[in-house]
Amino acid sequence: MDFRQLRYALSVARERSFTKAARRLNISQSAVSEQVxxxxxxxxFELFHRGSGGIETTDRGRTFLYESERVMSDLLTLSDTARRLRGALQDTLTIGMGSGMAQIFIPRLFADLKSNLPGVRLEIKTAPTSNIFNELHEERIDAGIAIESDPDRLPAGxxxxxxxxxxxxxxxxxKHALARSKPPVDIGRxxxxxxxxxxxxxxxxxxxxSxxxxxxxxxxxxxxxxxIETIKIIVQxxxxxxxxxxxCAENEVALGLLKALAIAPARNVAFSxxxxxxxxxxxxxAALLKVRELLKA
Incomplete structure (x- = not known):
């Protein structure tokens, strides 16, 4: 058995579908089926029951895959250890975020990075939400900051x-006529x-x-x-x-480059x-847990 086979089997277990697992892994379904x-x-022994109702993990398969997930985590940790022993002292944590989110979250991350994340190098990639989801899906970034929208639009996994x-x-x-508005601006108008x-x-x-x-x-x-950065420049x-x-526009508003006005109906969004x-x-x-704490601060 090898690392790839375990990854494929774990993906099938999470998605409860060979088709969805293949899509998530960005490979053909036949390749997933063959390796499993x-x-x-x-x-x-069999890991999965393949029936008309879909894919279910067998009792022995459930135990095996539980242990497989633990072993995979240990292997990744062992890889980190080897990297440190050969002189690469830092782990790299790659985070994606939309460009307009930088003025919200970057100060929180970098206020005291050496103390908060010792031995970790951050790699920040700016990208639209759809790209962040794709980068996560294809394992090119470790985490991404994006705005929640329709849960049905969140990729599996x-x-x-x-x-x-x-x-x-x-x-x-x-100088726009709306900039002089005192009450919230009615979207319908x-x-x-x-x-x-x-x-x-x-x-x-x-x-x-919406x-x-x-x-x-x-x-x-x-x-x-x-x-968002391009949007702000066009409005400016x-x-x-x-x-x-x-x-996302507080800096430009403070500099007098933009005017920010309340809207009606009011609407909030959640950054996650x-x-x-x-x-x-x-x-x-451990580093990602600390990053989450910093971002929530």
Whole structure:
């Protein structure tokens, strides 16, 4: 048996489907089935019942896979030990986040990084929500910060832990007529305004679009871009207005580059830390736990 066969079998157990496991592993279903079959032949018993109702783990399979998960974690930890012994003293924890989230979370992470995460090097990747989910799925990052949206849009095999809630706000150029508004801006009265939107099917873009669809109206979408930083620059250039988490625009508002206004109906979004269900090495698990504490602070 080898590491790959155990990974495939554990993925089938979590997804309860060879098809979903193959999709999650980004390989063919036949490759998953073949490797699991070879593993079953080697250990001498079936891991799964394959019936019309789907895939179920056998009693012996459940025990074997439980121990396999523990062994895999130990192997990852052993790999860390070998890296340290050959002089690579730092573990790298790779975290993805949307560009607009940097001003919220980066100060929390780097306030005292050496003391909070000794022996760990952080690698930060900025990407749209859909890319973060793909990077997690393909095991190119260890965790990702993204905005919760429709649970049905969350890829299989990912779990999340809520960090903070944030108010959504309308951002406009300080000279825009809306910038003088005192009461919350009524979303239903903005049909003629050109909106700059983000991804419409996931993350905060899907939350913004739902503001309009809940009212039975269609926004006047001038452009769709994949990151908040570009949205803010377009609004600063008087190219349109947008709705973003207020916390993502605090720096620009403080500098007088943007005006942030409350909206009606009010809407909050939740920033969460997403990760795969599979355990990381023990050192990485400890580092990720500390990162979560820092992000919630």
């Amino acid at each position: 079959k070879l593993l079953e032949q080697e250990i001498g 990912l779990v999340f832990d809520r960090l903070i809630d944030a108010e959504m706000a309308l951002i406009a150029h300080p 903005l049909l003629a305004e050109p909106f700059i939107m983000s991804e419409l099917t996931v993350g905060y873009g899907q939350v913004v679009l 503001l309009f669809t809940d009212l039975g109206i269609k926004p006047n979408i001038l452009a769709v871009v994949d990151n 250039s008087e190219g349109g207005i947008a709705i973003v988490p207020r916390a 830390l997403f990760r795969r269900r599979e355990p990381l090495s023990r050192r990485k698990e």
